[in-house]
Amino acid sequence: MAFDGLFTHAMVNELANQLKTGRVAKIYQPYQGELVVTIRANRKNRALLLSSHPNYARVQITEQALTNPATPSNFVMSLRKHLDGAILKDITQIDNDRIINLxxxxxxxxxxxxxxxxxxxxxxxxxxxxxxxxxxxRIIDTIKHISSDQNRYRMLVPGAQYITPPAQTLQNPFAAKITEFTELQKEFPNYEVLAQALRSKFQGFSKDSALEFAFSMVTSSNVDEAITNYLSQYDASTGFIYDAPNGKLSFSAVQPVLTEDKNVQQFNSLSETLDRYFYEKVQRDRVQQRGHNLIRVVRNELKKNRKKLKKLDQTMEQTHFADTYRIKGEILTTYLSQITRGMTEIELPNFYDDNKLIKINLSNQLSPSKNAQKYFNKYQKEKNAVKYVTEQISKTKNEINFLDNIETQIDLAKPEDLDEIKVELENEGYLKKNNNPKKRVKPVKSKPELFKSSDGTTILVGKNDTQNDRLTMKTAKKDFYWLHAKDIPGSHVIVESNDPSEKTIEEAASIAAYYSKAKNATKVQVDYVPVKNIRKPNGSKPGFVIYEGQKSLKVTPKAEIIQQLMV
Structure with missing residues (x-):
């Protein structure tokens, strides 16, 4: 289901129970279009997330640690002026619309x-x-300013008069009489047709919630009771994530009935449900938003190096003629007496191939000896090129592997991990360093991702090369176990045990597979080995290690397993 009017009704009840009469303790804007208002209620601080993102708009209490920018936005400054220390008197919903008023x-x-x-x-x-x-x-401020040129019905700018969005001519289902529902059910006994009728008469029904409600009505022996029970569920604070009939992952405030029970996850609150549902979706969007410059640089460098490698491979193909040049030079030197100046070609016995005749092109402007020397020069040039091109191919492949790894790290990163990735790109010369000590901000040392296996063993995951080096080469004990997806870019994973169970190794391998370039693959081979078997070659790039004595297993990375093990 979507964040429709019914879900909004349930969320308002949940927020009112937890936040009403609380005092505003902090206000900040971690990302564009998102606001966090920390409210202290019942001797506990709760972070209320308000999002106006086009795809993830919602209101919820979040347990995620969102960063507070050093410089507040103008909108945040306005809110702090008028709401800092304010008491939250009430939380209301306009009819059954998706508008929440604090x-x-x-x-x-x-x-x-x-x-x-x-x-x-x-x-x-x-x-x-x-x-x-x-x-x-009177409007104090808005997170998005809407001028009269953009919307003739109402302006949303400081100083303007606040006008609610155009009212719908639909009824609030929570204020309607039961007979209004039962009359529809008698008129439309098919639940899919009934669902359409419900949406055309009552406010706040998404397609999925209308189908669920209609199905419960037509399959119940007591329609009045089914209506009352369904609507009353939206007064309870619980939530579900499930596979919708269309195959997409969805969320709901009520127990879905049009799906398999085995695909339904239940949570203690709506906010917890949304935290879990939006975790990866929003994270990726935040990383794309904050790290767009890093992404652009890495993709451009990858494109450039792959193009360079293609040209080098073509050059290497051409160097295969080097021995042919040498052979022709030696044959010409052997048969100089048979060559006269002015000839453009000659056929001579090839003593490297059973004296079969070989045609050799000549320059009519050069003497016989100079023609032979010309082939020896070509041979030497190609021979030197082989060494140079081989070195360049190796160097370019290393660059591609490094950049491919960085691209994977950005894909797996949280927004706060991007600063260390930026420093790494600066150190490797892909980004220009800011040498002004006043403007250069030292990145905060980020921490590895923390997991707990089923038996309680700690599992740590490095999400960038700096973390990987620090985790594997400095933090981990020598008898701990190290895991990594085989032969593909990915994170270093450390199991903090010298004798982990098979279950723990399997779970850690799933984590290693998920935090790799093959996170969407069905089967990923993962190597595991004691940390003491890991070595870092001198002069190697950050995050690069070699190892020996490893064992391997194949696993399938699954997001739900990762979320269950995450601390």
């Missing part, structure tokens, strides 16, 4: 009490977060 009470600089509303409109690409005065409805 009602705050705050004292201004003169000590007068002000009532403010922070409104979150969850409407796809038109999603927005708006702060306005409760009484006058």
């Amino acid at each position: 009602h705050f009470s705050h004292r201004n600089d003169l000590g007068d009490e002000e009532d403010m509303i922070l409104s979150i409109e969850i409407m796809g690409r038109r999603s927005n977060i708006i702060l306005y005065e409760s009484g006058s409805k």
Whole structure:
């Protein structure tokens, strides 16, 4: 299902139970279009995430650690001025629409009490977060400014009058009478047709939630009870992630019935459900947003080096004629007496091939000896080229492997991991260093990803070359176990045990496969070996190691296993 009006109704109930009467402790904007308001309620700080992202717009309490930028945005400055220390008096929903209003009470600089509303409109690409005065409805600021040129119905800019989106002519299902539902059910006994009728009359039904509701009505022996039970589920704080009938992963506030039970995961709250559902989707988007320059540089360098390697391979193919040049030079030297100046070609016995005749092209401007010398010069040139091209091919392949590995690391990274990747690219000369000590920001030393196996063994994963080197060569004990996807870019994985169980090794191998370039493959071969068998060659690039005495196993990387083991 989607974040529809019904899910919004359930989320408002959950947030009200946990946050109402709480005090605003912190406000920051970790990413474009996203806001975090930390509210202290019931002696606990809770991070309320408000997102106006076109694809991931939502409101939830998040357990994810989101970074607080050093420089706050203008929108955050406005919010801090009017909401810092404010009391959250209420959380409401407009009818059954996807609009949530957070009602705050705050004292201004003169000590007068002000009532403010922070409104979150969850409407796809038109999603927005708006702060306005409760009484006058004067807009203080919005996370996205919408001028009259963009929307003639209403402006969303500081100083303008806040107007709600155009009201729908549909009924709020939570305020409707049961007979209004039963009459529809009698008119449309087929649940798929009934679902369409529900969406045309009642507000807030997505396609999936309408199908679920309609199915529960037509399959129940007591329709009134089925209606009451279905709608009452949205007052409870629980959540589900499941495989929808269309094959896509989906989430819901109620137990889905149009799917296999084995594909349903239940969570303790809606916020926990959304954290799990959006974890990888949003993470990738944040990395793309923050690391777009790194991605562009790496892809351009990869393209350039692959093109260079192709040309080098073609050059190497041409050097295969080197021995032919030498042979022709030696034959000409042997039969100089049979060659006269002005000849353009000659056929002579090839004593390297049973004296079979070989045709040799000559320059009519050169003497016989100079013609022979010309072939010896070509031979020497090609011979020298072989050595040079071989070195260049090796160097270019190393560059491609390094950049391929960096591309994989960016794909697997969290936004906070990108700073170390940037430094690595600077150190390797792919990015220009900022030599101004005042402007150069030292990256925070990031930590490896932490997992716990089924038997409680700690498993650590390095997500960039700096982490990999630090984890494998400095942090890990020599009798711990090291894992890596075989012959492909990926993370170093450390099992903190000198005698891990087979189950732990299998789980660690799944993690190693997932944190590699082959994360979407069905079978990935993973090597594992004690850390003492790992060596780093002198002068090798960050993250590169060699090892011996390894064992291998094949595993299938699965995101659900990774999430279950993640701490």
